[in-house]
Each structure stands twice: as C-alpha cells, then as structure tokens.
Amino acid sequence: MMDLFGTAVLPGLSTEDDLVTPEEERALIAAIDAMDLSPFRFQGWEGKRLTASFGWTYDFDAGRLSQGEPLPAWLRPFRDRAARFAGLPVGALVQALLIRYGPGAGIGWHKDRPVFNQVVGLSLGAAAVMRFRRRRGAGFERANLPLEPRGAYHLSGEARHDWEHSIAEMNRPRWSVTFRSLADQTS
Numbered sequence: 342m343m344d345l346f347g348t349a350v351l352p353g354l355s356t357e358d359d360l361v362t363p364e365e366e367r368a369l370i371a372a373i374d375a376m377d378l379s380p381f382r383f384q385g386w387e388g389k390r391l392t393a394s395f396g397w398t399y400d401f402d403a404g405r406l407s408q409g410e411p412l413p414a415w416l417r418p419f420r421d422r423a424a425r426f427a428g429l430p431v432g433a434l435v436q437a438l439l440i441r442y443g444p445g446a447g448i449g450w451h452k453d454r455p456v457f458n459q460v461v462g463l464s465l466g467a468a469a470v471m472r473f474r475r476r477r478g479a480g481f482e483r484a485n486l487p488l489e490p491r492g493a494y495h496l497s498g499e500a501r502h503d504w505e506h507s508i509a510e511m512n513r514p515r516w517s518v519t520f521r522s523l524a525d526q527t528s
C-alpha cells in the first residue's frame with residue numbers, strides 16, 4: 342500500500358500536480374476569503390475550519406441533502422478542470438465545498454457522507470498531509486498522501502469508500518476546494 346517513500350498508493354486514489362497556476366492559486370484564495378465563510382458546524386459543535394458550500398449540500402444539522410446556491414462563476418472553470426482530471430463527465434461534480442483552515446485547524450478522521458460519491462480536492466496555501474486509515478484486525482492499516490499546494494487529488498473506489506481520511510492540524514493557513522458527485526449518479 343506504500344511506495345518506497347511512504348506515499349499513499351491506494352486503489353482509487355490519484356493525484357495531479359499543478360492543477361492550477363500560482364496566479365490562479367492567489368486569485369482562488371482571495372475569492373474564498375471574500376466569501377461569507379462560516380465555522381463548520383456538526384451537530385452543534387463548531388470546528389476551527391471556515392466553510393462555504395455550493396450546489397447540492399449536505400446539511401449536517403438537518404442530516405439531509407439540500408440544494409444550495411449554484412456554484413459561483415469564478416469556481417466553474419476549476420470544477421470543469423477537476424472533472425477532466427478525474428475522468429468524470431463535466432457536470433458530475435454537483436457540490437463544491439470551500440474550506441479555510443486557520444492556524445491550528447485540521448480535519449478529524451472521517452469518510453465523506455454516503456450521499457456523495459467521488460471526491461476531487463484542490464489544495465491551496467500551506468502543504469499538508471492527508472492521512473488514511475482502515476481497520477485491520479485489532480489495529481489500523483495506514484497510508485499518507487502529501488498534499489502540495491496547487492495539486493489535486495481524486496478519491497474514488499476503495500480509497501473513497503473503505504478508508505477514512507484526516508488532515509493533521511497545520512501551523513500555516515491552508516485552503517481547499519473539494520468537488521463531489523452524488524452517490525446515485527456516477528460510479
């Protein structure tokens with residue numbers, strides 16, 4: 342499951358360096374920061390991450406999918422680029438989640454909600470490591486994926502459905518844009 346450098350090589354996980362240019366990265370960060378971001382809330386808990394979501398959105402408080410605001414125009418070319426990288430039909434990625442991780446913020450172990458299927462993420466700002474784990478016997482099998490700024494990752498199949506992922510707290514700000522397809526659309 343690991344290559345010689347300890348990099349995650351999981352079935353269903355692929356990456357692309359430099360999905361966006363440094364200029365596009367700066368513009369995306371400015372656009373995300375200009376949005377009305379709110380602290381991520383899960384069943385009454387507030388996280389240190391600031392988020393905004395567009396398109397089909399999972400409402401954690403209500404526990405169901407609802408249709409939110411459409412993707413802003415500035416985000417659509419990147420959604421299309423993300424779909425091409427992932428080999429998905431343009432238009433399959435019907436959800437976009439913008440996240441700003443302030444210093445000291447990360448994301449705990451989870452699998453993305455089962456209402457969604459494929460996940461394509463774009464990393465901006467500080468480099469980070471996405472950790473993967475799945476239960477094996479009494480312990481966990483583990484893998485790490487370095488997330489370089491401007492790079493993209495695609496979670497599908499086993500990496501998406503069998504493994505949990507998390508991102509350790511970072512000292513410097515990181516932004517991510519994750520796009521998702523719906524579970525009953527593409528496999």
Ligand SMILES: O=C(O)CCC(=O)C(=O)O
Nearest residue numbers: 438440448453462517519
């Ligand atoms: O910030 C990221 O790249 C990952 C975010 C994530 O795992 C999620 O929103 O489900």
Ligand SMILES: [Fe+2]
Nearest residue numbers: 451452453506
């Ligand atoms: Fe996730």
